[in-house]
Amino acid sequence: xxxxxxxxxxxxxxxxxxxxxxxxxxxxxxxxxxxxxxxxxxxxxxxxxxxxxxxxxxxxxxxxxxxxxxxxxxxxxxxxxxxxxxxxxxxxxxxxxxxxxxxxxxxxxxxxxxxxxxxxxxxxxxxxxxxxxxxxxxxxxxxxxxxxxxxxxxxxxxxxxxxxxxxxxxxxxxxxxxxxxxxxxxxxxxxxxxxxxxxxxxxxxxxxxxxxxxxxxxxxxxxxxxxxxxxxxxxxxxxxxxxxxxxxxxxxxxxxxxxxxxxxxxxxxxxxxxxxxxxxxxxxxxxxxxxxxxxxxxxxxxxxxxxxxxxxxxxxxxxxxxxxxxxxxxxxxxxxxxxxxxxxxxxxxxxxxxxxxxxxxxxxxxxxxxxxxxxxxxxxxxxxxxxxxxxxxxxxxxxxxxxxxxxxxxxxxxxxxxxxx
Amino acid sequence: xxxxxxxxxxxxxxxxxxxxxxxxxxxxxxxxxxxxxxxxxxxxxxxxxxxxxxxxxxxxxxxxxxxxxxxxxxxxxxxxxxxxxxxxxxxxxxxxxxxxxxxxxxxxxxxxxxxxxxxxxxxxxxxxxxxxxxxxxxxxxxxxxxxxxxxxxxxxxxxxxxxxxxxxxxxxxxxxxxxxxxxxxxxxxxxxxxxxxxxxxxxxxxxxxxxxxxxxxxxxxxxxxxxxxxxxxxxxxxxxxxxxxxxxxxxxxxxxxxxxxxxxxxxxxxxxxxxxx
Numbered sequence: 001x002x003x004x005x006x007x008x009x010x011x012x013x014x015x016x017x018x019x020x021x022x023x024x025x026x027x028x029x030x031x032x033x034x035x036x037x038x039x040x041x042x043x044x045x046x047x048x049x050x051x052x053x054x055x056x057x058x059x060x061x062x063x064x065x066x067x068x069x070x071x072x073x074x075x076x077x078x079x080x081x082x083x084x085x086x087x088x089x090x091x092x093x094x095x096x097x098x099x100x101x102x103x104x105x106x107x108x109x110x111x112x113x114x115x116x117x118x119x120x121x122x123x124x125x126x127x128x129x130x131x132x133x134x135x136x137x138x139x140x141x142x143x144x145x146x147x148x149x150x151x152x153x154x155x156x157x158x159x160x161x162x163x164x165x166x167x168x169x170x171x172x173x174x175x176x177x178x179x180x181x182x183x184x185x186x187x188x189x190x191x192x193x194x195x196x197x198x199x200x201x202x203x204x205x206x207x208x209x210x211x212x213x214x215x216x217x218x219x220x221x222x223x224x225x226x227x228x229x230x231x232x233x234x235x236x237x238x239x240x241x242x243x244x245x246x247x248x249x250x251x252x253x254x255x256x257x258x259x260x261x262x263x264x265x266x267x268x269x270x271x272x273x274x275x276x277x278x279x280x281x282x283x284x285x286x287x288x289x290x291x292x293x294x295x296x297x298x299x300x301x302x303x304x305x306x307x308x309x310x311x312x313x314x315x316x317x318x319x320x321x322x323x324x325x326x327x328x329x330x331x332x333x334x335x336x337x338x339x340x341x342x343x344x345x346x347x348x349x350x351x352x353x354x355x356x357x358x359x360x361x362x363x364x365x366x367x368x369x370x371x372x373x374x375x376x377x378x379x380x381x382x383x384x385x386x387x388x389x390x391x392x393x394x395x396x397x398x399x400x401x402x403x404x405x406x407x408x409x410x411x412x413x414x415x416x417x418x419x420x421x
Numbered sequence: 422x423x424x425x426x427x428x429x430x431x432x433x434x435x436x437x438x439x440x441x442x443x444x445x446x447x448x449x450x451x452x453x454x455x456x457x458x459x460x461x462x463x464x465x466x467x468x469x470x471x472x473x474x475x476x477x478x479x480x481x482x483x484x485x486x487x488x489x490x491x492x493x494x495x496x497x498x499x500x501x502x503x504x505x506x507x508x509x510x511x512x513x514x515x516x517x518x519x520x521x522x523x524x525x526x527x528x529x530x531x532x533x534x535x536x537x538x539x540x541x542x543x544x545x546x547x548x549x550x551x552x553x554x555x556x557x558x559x560x561x562x563x564x565x566x567x568x569x570x571x572x573x574x575x576x577x578x579x580x581x582x583x584x585x586x587x588x589x590x591x592x593x594x595x596x597x598x599x600x601x602x603x604x605x606x607x608x609x610x611x612x613x614x615x616x617x618x619x620x621x622x623x624x625x626x627x628x629x630x631x632x633x634x635x636x637x638x639x640x641x642x643x644x645x646x647x648x649x650x651x652x653x654x655x656x657x658x659x660x661x662x663x664x665x666x667x668x669x670x671x672x673x674x675x676x677x678x679x680x681x682x683x684x685x686x687x688x689x690x691x692x693x694x695x696x697x698x
Contacts, residue, residue, distance in 0.1 A: 041657025071658040
C-alpha cells in the first residue's frame with residue numbers, strides 16, 4: 001500500500017513534467033514575445049490581455065506571453081532581469097522620464113528608432129512634448145502608452161448643496177475650505193500611509209509658487225532644498241494644516257481608504273489622479289464626481305500640471321528583439337492606443353485621436369492640460385529613487401509636525417547632497 | 422482545588438484566550454473580506470463589519486479568473502518533491518553524522534548549522550545568477566533544488582540529534598548478520614525515525630508551501646508560479662481586488678492546515694520524542 005502511494009506520487013510528478021515540456025514545445029515554431037508587466041490592477045491587466053489577443057488574431061504566427069508581477073516587487077525585480085542574458089524579457093512596462101533614463105544611462109535598453117514604419121518617425125505618432133520624456137541622447141527608448149491628470153476631486157451634490165463654485169484662485173480655494181468646515185465636512189481628505197499622496201501636494205505647491213523650471217531643477221538636484229523658495233512651499237502648505245483642513249489621522253489610511261471619506265460625503269475634496277474613478281463601482285457616486293485644477297496661487301507663474309505617463313521599453317538583452325519591435329509598432333498605432341485609453345478612461349499618448357472621442361470628464365482633463373504651459377511626471381518619477389524615498393518620508397513628517405520645517409528641509413538637503421554630489 | 426490553583430488556572434485560560442483571539446483576528450478579517458463586494462470594501466470603512474450578503478462568488482473567481490487552479494497545481498509540483506528530497510537527503514546526512522566516526526564530523530555539522538543562520542534574502546542575487554548560469558532559471562527544478570538545499574541545514578541538525586538516540590547495538594546486530602550499510606539505513610534507521618520525519622515533514626511542507634521569495638525570484642512564467650506569488654500578482658499600483666486575494670489566501674491556507682490535521686498525531690509524538698529523553 002505504502003509503495004503504491006509513493007509510486008503514485010512519482011508518476012504524477014513525471015506526468016506533469018512531461019505535459020509541461022510538451023506544452024512548451026508546441027509553441028516553439030511561433031515568433032515569441034515575452035512581456036513582463038506591472039499592470040496588476042484588475043482593469044489595466046485585463047485591457048493589456050485583450051490588446052494581446054487582438055494582436056495574435058491579426059498575426060497568427062505570433063505567441064505573446066504576459067507575465068504580471070505585483071507592482072511594488074516589479075520595481076525591484078526589473079533590476080535582476082535587465083542585466084541578465086537568460087532572464088531578460090522582450091518588453092517591459094515602465095515609466096516615462098527620469099525612471100526610464102536611469103536604465104538608458106546604464107546601457108540596459110534598446111533604441112526604438114526603427115519601429116515606426118516606412119518614412120515615419122516618433123512625431124507621426126506622438127506630440128512633440130513627449131520627446132523630452134521618451135528620448136535620451138537623441139534616440140527614442142520609451143514608447144508612451146497613456147497618461148492621466150491630477151486634480152481636486154469633489155462631489156457635485158455637496159458643492160451644489162452649499163452653493164459652492166469650483167475655486168480658481170488661492171483665496172477662493174480657502175473660502176471653499178472654510179465653508180466646508182463650517183458645515184461639518186472635513187475640507188480635504190488624504191490617505192498618506194503610502195507617502196506619494198503627500199508628494200503630490202509638495203509638487204503642486206512648488207509648481208504654483210516657483211514654476212516648472214525651478215521644480216525640475218530641484219528634481220535634478222541642481223537646487224538646494226534649503227533654498228528659501230522651497231521653504232515657501234511648506235509655509236503655504238502649513239496654512240492649511242494650521243487651520244485643520246486636512247483629514248485627521250491620515251497617515252493610517254491608504255489613498256483608497258482616504259477616498260472613502262470623499263465618496264461617503266464626509267470629506268469635501270481630494271487631490272488625486274484620474275484613476276480615482278477606477279475605485280468607484282457605485283454608478284451614483286461615479287456620476288457625482290467632478291474635479292477642478294489645483295488653484296492658481298501666483299498668476300505670474302506659468303501653469304504646470306502633473307501628467308504621469310506609462311509605457312513600454314525593450315531591454316538590451318531581449319532574446320527576440322525583432323518580434324518585440326513588431327509588437328511595439330502595434331502598441332503605438334492609433335487603434336491600440338485608443339482601445340487602451342477608452343477602456344480605462346485614460347488619455348492616449350497617440351496624437352491622432354480626436355478630443356471629441358473621449359467622455360466629458362476626460363475632455364475636461366485634456367483641455368486643462370492643453371491650456372497648461374508645462375507638464376511634469378510626479379515627484380518619485382522625476383527625481384532619483386534614493387532621493388524620492390527619503391524626501392517623501394520628510395514630506396509626510398511635515399504633515400504631522402508642521403512646526404519642524406527647518407529640520408525637515410535640512411534632512412532633505414542632506415539627502416540631495418548624498419544622491420547628487 | 423485550592424483557591425490559588427483556581428486563580429492560576431483561571432488566569433492561564435484568560436491569557437490563552439486573549440492570545441488566541443489576537444492570532445485569529447487577521448483570519449477573521451480575511452474571512453469577512455472574502456465575502457464582500459469591492460463596492461462594499463471601498464465604500465464601507467468599517468472593515469470589521471460582517472458582509473451584507475454571503476456569496477461564494479469570489480472564491481469561484483479566485484479559482485477561475487484569478488488563475489488559482491493553475492497556481493495550486495504548481496505549488497504541489499514544487500512542494501512535494503522538495504519535502505521528499507530534503508527529508509531523504511537529510512536523513513542520509515543525519516545518519517552519517519550521528520553514527521559514523523570520521524575526521525571533521527563536528528565541523529561538517531557546524532557548517533550545516535551555520536548555513537541555517539544566513540538569511541535567505543542575502544542569497545537572492547547569487548542564487549539568481551547560479552540559476553542563470555546553469556540554465557535552470559524559470560523551471561520548477563530551480564525552485565525545487567534550492568528549497569532542498571536550503572532546508573537541509575535545519576533538517577540534518579534535527580535528524581542527526583534524533584538518530585543519535587537510536588542504540589548503536591541495533592545497527593551492529595544487523596552488521597553481524599551481514600547487512601549492507603545502505604540496507605541498515607533503509608530498514609532500521611528510517612522506520613525508527615518515522616515520527617521525527619513526519620513532524621519535520623509537516624513543518625517543511627508548511628514552510629515551502631508558504632514560500633514567496635524563491636517563487637518570485639527564480640520563476641518568470643505566469644504558468645509556473647506557486648500560489649503565493651500568483652495571489653500577490655493581483656496587487657496593483659493603485660488598486661487591488663482584496664476580496665479575491667482574501668478568498669484565494671483562504672483556499673491556499675487550507676492545504677497546510679489539512680496536512681497538519683492528517684499528520685498531527687505524528688507531529689506531537691515527534692516533538693515529544695526529544696523532550697522525554
